[in-house]
Amino acid sequence: MLPPQPHILMCPPDYFGIEYEINPWMRRSRPSDPEVAAGQWTALRELLEQCGAQISLMDPVPGLPDLVFTANAALVYRNLALLSHFRHEVRQREVPHFTQALERLGFQAEAVPQDMYFEGAGDALFCGDTLCAGYRIRSDVRGHQWIGQRLGVRVIAVELVDSYYYHLDTCFCPLAEGLAIYHPPAFDDYGRRALAGAVDELIPIDADEATRFACNAVVVGRNVVTNTGCRRLHAELRRRGFEPHETPLDEFVKSGGSAKCLTLRLDGEEAAAWKRAAPQA
Numbered sequence: 001m002l003p004p005q006p007h008i009l010m011c012p013p014d015y016f017g018i019e020y021e022i023n024p025w026m027r028r029s030r031p032s033d034p035e036v037a038a039g040q041w042t043a044l045r046e047l048l049e050q051c052g053a054q055i056s057l058m059d060p061v062p063g064l065p066d067l068v069f070t071a072n073a074a075l076v077y078r079n080l081a082l083l084s085h086f087r088h089e090v091r092q093r094e095v096p097h098f099t100q101a102l103e104r105l106g107f108q109a110e111a112v113p114q115d116m117y118f119e120g121a122g123d124a125l126f127c128g129d130t131l132c133a134g135y136r137i138r139s140d141v142r143g144h145q146w147i148g149q150r151l152g153v154r155v156i157a158v159e160l161v162d163s164y165y166y167h168l169d170t171c172f173c174p175l176a177e178g179l180a181i182y183h184p185p186a187f188d189d190y191g192r193r194a195l196a197g198a199v200d201e202l203i204p205i206d207a208d209e210a211t212r213f214a215c216n217a218v219v220v221g222r223n224v225v226t227n228t229g230c231r232r233l234h235a236e237l238r239r240r241g242f243e244p245h246e247t248p249l250d251e252f253v254k255s256g257g258s259a260k261c262l263t264l265r266l267d268g269e270e271a272a273a274w275k276r277a278a279p280q281a
Helices: 034-050 095-104 141-151 189-198 231-239
Strands: 007-010 054-057 074-077 080-083 108-111 124-127 130-135 154-159 172-176 179-182 201-204 218-220 223-226 243-246
Touching: 007 034, 034 054, 034 223, 080 095, 080 141, 095 108, 124 172, 130 141, 130 172, 130 189, 141 154, 154 189, 172 218, 223 231, 231 243
Parallel strands: 007 054, 080 108, 130 154, 179 201, 223 243
Antiparallel strands: 074 080, 124 130, 172 179, 218 223
């Protein structure tokens, strides 16, 4: 029997722009070009479809420029979507729209306790049966502990120490069970050791390609989609039997996001062991 088609949630960038500054990449003095951004987003969508993904769309909303970054909507686990509680008020307004979109797609949307911050698949990524979770800059470590208990999964919480890599998905990307790419300087010494203990093999990404958001990749089967400028990573991926693809996403890099930030995997990431396990009774 064929595996289910990969399923991704995206939001058109109709209202995307640099309207505020909540990470070091964002500068209102360096605005995005709406026409170029629209073209880059469309090219990403078309490339993901060519790689075999089904794309579901949610409606863009005026005044919510970062709604386009659907990775931050929630953490998806089977038919449950644990909703984000954003640290910044400007993004908290996105939650009702993400909730509506996920419920329309058949997910049970559930809020995390509101005394803790959690920013969805931006800060929580499965590698095998372990949930690797980034904290300090956006998400709280207590939130990850709660999620681990709620889902009954092992959580490895790692501290992010470079404000340019404010979400885990900007500096860490599981490729398959036991294999991930990461940018070591984004983590403290304990975080690097914790990841090494949780993931069988880690492929380091240097500073030049990390700033091109090499780690902010979308994995669809053996296809890996990144921004342009990740030549060394792509060579390493080919050597390991993956098929790398690049598409320009610089208008979104201006806001601190790239391919992964623009997508939420609805059927489970390729590296998540739970997606291949029998559903719990």
